[in-house]
Amino acid sequence: MSERRIQELERQLQQAKAREEEAKAREEEAKAREEEAKAREENERREKEEAKAREEDERRKNQKTTVTEYLHNCHFHLYQNLKLADASKSSTGLATSVDGRFYPRWLRPWKANTERQHHQQFEEIRSIHGEERLFHEQSTTKNIGTSFIRKKAGNEKAVEYFEKSAVEEPTWNILEPIWKRKQLCQRYQCADLRFTDNVRDFRDESDDAQARRTDITPAITPPKLKPDGGGIRKGLDGKESVAFVYDYKAAHKFSVKHLEAALAKETLFVDVHEWVLCEQYARDPELRKQEQEEARIAMALIQVFNYMLSYAVDYGFVTAGKSLVQLTYDRAEPLVLRWRLCIPNNVEAQGTTEAQISQLYQTAVAQLASFCLLSLRSTTLTGRSLEEALHHANIHLRLWKVTRYKDPATPPESDGKASPSAWPSRGTDKTYLSDGSPSTNKYPLRSRSRASCKDATMPSQTRDDDEGGDGDKRGRAESHQRRTRVGSSTNKRGQGSNKRKDSGSKNPASAFTRQYCTQACLLGLKHGYQLDRKCPNVLSHDVEGNGRHPLDAMKFTQLMAKQLREDVYEVSLALDGWGKCGISGVLFKLEMASLGYTFVGKGTTSMNPSHLTHEGKIYRKLSNLQGYIIPVHLGMVSLDPGYLLPGGARVAHMMLLSWAGHVASSKRKSEANRSIQTIYENGVVHQDQCAANLLWNAERRCVMVIDFHLASLIPEPKDDSRIRLKRKGNALQSDHGKRSLPRGFLQSVR
Template sequence: MEAELERLRRQLQEEQQRREEAEAEREEAKARAAAEERQRKEEQRQREEAEAKAIAEQQRREEEQQRREKAEAINRRTTLTEFLQACHEIFLSLRITDDETLTTQGDVTKPAGRLYPNQIIPWDTFPTYQSEIWAELSASPAFASNRVFASTHQLDHIRTTMDPIDSEELLRHFARSAVEKPVQNIVDEIFNDGTLREKLGLRGRVSFQSHTNLGQSDATTVDEAMERMSISDTSRGNQRATSARPATSERRGKGGGRADQFCIYRQEDGSSSPAIAIEYKAPHKLTRGAITAGLSGTIVPGRDVINKEGNSVEFFSKWLLAAVVTQCFSYMIDKGVQYGYLFTGDAIVFLHIPNDPVTVHYYVSIPGVDAQKDDEYGVQRTAVAQISAFVLRALAAPPPPQEWQRIARRSLDTWVVEYIDVLKKIPETERKKTRETFSYQPSRWIASSGSRVKTRSQCLPIDDQAGAQRDDDDDDAGDGDGWGHSMAPSPTPQRKTRSQTGQGSSRRRQGEKRSAAGKGTSRAATTAAAKPTTPKPRLEDRPYCTHECLLGLVRGGPLDQHCPNVQFHRKTHIKPDTFLRLVRRQLLTDIGVDADCKPLYVRGSRGALFKVRLSSHGYTLVAKGMEEHNARHLRHESCMYQHASAAQGRAVPVCIGLTDLEIPYFYDGGAYKHMLFLSWAGRPLFKFINQDNKVALLERAKATLGQLHGLGLLHNDAEMRNVLWDERTGGLMWTDLERAEGRARRPLGEICPNRKRNRTACKLISGSNDEFSREMMLLSAHVARSVR
């Protein structure tokens, strides 16, 4: 019994133990399962964290990539189309101040007599000409696709920092940043493209400057006076400060003031010439409404506005625009340029004086309206694109000849007018109408078929162009630049002339009958028309005679066989008097497009330089011209060259002599009646001197100056601008002797009788009190200040 109980007890204990072990196993299994769950959850959490981190890292990388791409896009250089569009965005952001209390104020200026055109007519073919330029640019696909232009970030900086336009001064800054620099960059890149450079015949680059030795530096511009004018200040008297009168010879020689800006063509050979005259007019004064109302058709100033009365907005607008166009037209005639434009910021008026200089063509563009995004040619009608094409066309045109200048001054009258005075006489109610009303319909541009653009070296006679010339209406007759159809070639000795064709105004034809250059067709011209001839080299490309050659002419010596023109000098030199007589006769009639006298676009305080070739004998040299009121200075300079005759060809140029012209040579607003003929001495030393060579060049300059001093000649203007370096010979020469004086100089090294008592006096003779030594010291000081 006890054994049975013991057995049952053990069984119970074992059963209890099994239950406990099973429970323990279940608890352990639960614990393992819980641990496994925790581990799974931890792994899940870790996976989720890793995935989140990976996503965050991916997002960071993507955001960084986006920022980098955005920064690269902002700072990345642009293509031509992107560049033009970004420049256009600047124009669309232009703000104009309308609050009259914030605008410039000033007084009435003294009206200037300006040559005014007989007609101001629409330039209907302007879009065609612009399209032709863009067709030329398509010859180089790389030019349009290369990223070579300023980034959008740079242009956006201009857009966000520009001030509202309330004056000509702010307009000038806006034009410089938003138009002229971009245009300059485009021309630079075209020049860098060999295909386009060759196709367009580009010989250099452009710059925009308010003066480049092309006008009077102390002249007061009209717009400087405009800055002092209040637009709300009106004068409503019936007596106007505008009148017309025939131009006297003196008035025709001097224009009133100068243009605000010029586009300058800077060629690789170092020569520079003005290509375009630019006038800035503040948009709150010359409104878009006034422009479109005033330039809505042909204006004949003498018939429509000068000394006329009217009270309509159309009359006032026409009167105002005739005055503005006349201002720029007069500057263009003075400067001898056929292209110009008026710029207000939100409007451009392109101007062109054709071969017949009594007419001016105009084309009005409102870039904000013209450059429509839905137009495939819209980008070509932005302001920068239009001015770029306009500049390229101006560079491709040959400069107008002297005959063009003579016809203008013979045929045109003057209008005593100032734009600001006209503006002030327009009632405020009428000016307000021009601000509030604006009617403008952009013309439709048609893609060009790819007509070639004529270059300076590629301009054909009109006979060769006739087959390709378009049929224009009467208003556009004669607006080309080929010159062959309206200007006679210069009838100089041993030169064949072409027969004249084409039409001009009756007034001009009458003037040409009086011109010695327009005396009909010679037998030589008929022969030349029948036989093809080798194109005559441009005067600009002809080499100058050597100093030794011209010394031979002056002194009756032998020909210099090293002179590049010796083949044209015949067997022996002519006499100086003969040279002066022949060149005087030549300058009377040699005024055509191929004339052997061209300005060098270099002016001093009184004179201007010209390149002249005596056509009959090939002598090629420089002429220094002066106007009548400065004649005595040129005569004095001629005497000073004679004083230094022993140093001619070594320390100073060779001087052939002085002549008085029968008819003045018109250039840069001046009428040059007297010319002094000199050998070519080179370019100003300051263009070449630097820190590395200044010591050596200064010593050479002092040595040549010392030669003049040794001849008793005191220069009196011994600065670097007047010492020239000749690349042909490597020599230095002094020029500009109009201020020079002859002196009787004591010999250097003079010994005083009493060395002790007169030591101080001796120092004064050879030291700082000696004019010659003082001039040497001033030269050294000038070089030290200028070259650092």
């Protein structure tokens, strides 16, 4: 092969190689462009996904949540944001005084209220709400939670703020949709359930002030008389009642570590009682920390236990932010208080799997929601049943620093139970110490005690200033009086109560079915007029068949007073559950069964009836307007021992009145002003013209004015203008048979 041919072949080979390299370069370039395009596409896809994720996250944060999402947010964005102050910087000492209060003999676990049952209740709540988005957005919940990070909780007020915002409000949010479903309302026999920090006890503060002024002992803040809060349920009939009560405690005084140890002791209350009586806290500075904590815990539980007794509810709890102690009291085992400890911090998982979601039943909100629904199973006692319940407590339970339980040995759990028929009386209960002296019954202290009990002294104990104060001698004396009055009030009715034993077992409201007598009827009774044939009870009134009232006003008041004293629960029904109450009093529906008279009584818990006496003077001043512009006033009666209200107060005096009607519509402002003006022109300034005191009366077709405890008399004028007004007022009185005000009179006051 020639050299030329070889060169040609080499050239062709080089060209082929160059073409191959060029093709490879083009291929690599194309591949690079393809990879670059893929990278751009991947970046675009990733950016879209990130944008979508951000959008989804933003939407999720700002959209309503399901019940499980809401519980999750409440726990991790509210509850876990609670920061506790250093215990060393907080106050020390024992809890609020419980001197003279009832205390249980045994403290036992609430076995009927298990974790499994709470989980079932949680699942029921989940099934009720399903996947509906009804609750606060995550962003809203987070914003609320930031306030708990900024300031550490070191006292009851801080815990109260936290509990209301982070636990009670979310619990109400979860329960609120339930009451919008008729079927669920029927299931729970409840139309609403709300939390309140104003549980009524109807005690008149003026009585306490008067007692402090006349007491020779130094002024000491009295023990707290009502709970920090309560659950108020609204029945299907519209009646409100207390379902449970509760107290807040600072976390350092109710720590989880000490709680678990204290609650495990069946004899906690008896043990602490003996330490207090022996003044070990005052004389033994080295008393173990655990015993001091047990004393705080015991007194906190006793405090709520007494609220449960006085409001006659089966359920209560004590909460301290990081812990919740649920309590129940069954009157079938009168010496036992049962507990269940909830520690929401045990919830750790933040995932969305079914297993992780199922842990949410342990959160504070879920625990409280379950407790609320559980409390609806019981019925709050009122009236006679409340009186009897406190009487039975008085028989079985002892009073702190006053009486002891005789035998400290722990019996089998079944020993704590007793049927009502087996409840002993004071005379047969051999463990009852009637004189209340610790010296009459020595309790063997444990070997670690360093001092013996003083036989003749009743030591006081140190307290926290921020939680109340020490109970003084007056407090213990008042407790003795309450104990005596509860027992004597039941016995005092004696045969009168037995005659009506069957009626006492019925629903109290069901026995009071009569309609109220008309204004014309009761005005006729007061002035001796003919019976009002339009009164719904006229047939019962006309016992003599002559169309006249069978008794005059004085005999009527005397007979009603007699019936109220014989058995106040038989002839009166408290209307406080329907909102008919004031600061220190309650409205009652009264029935004189024998003659059918049905009217109202304005009762007051004040031992000093000056308010009612003052109102009586106003009614007498406005006698010509009674039955037209104001109710008919039928006199005042005193009760002994009185009608027992939830919280322990008693109605001591009652003013008898005709039923005026219901709150007038805001559209009737002109009629209301006309009535107020009429009262003014008749010599009285009302001074409390709120909506609750302006009632529409369909019979008289006008606004009636009530509640004259703030009213004042206008000084008599020197001219004859008052005489002219009086004549106009007399025109009303003479027109007793008509059901509306005289036309000319209404025109004259415009």
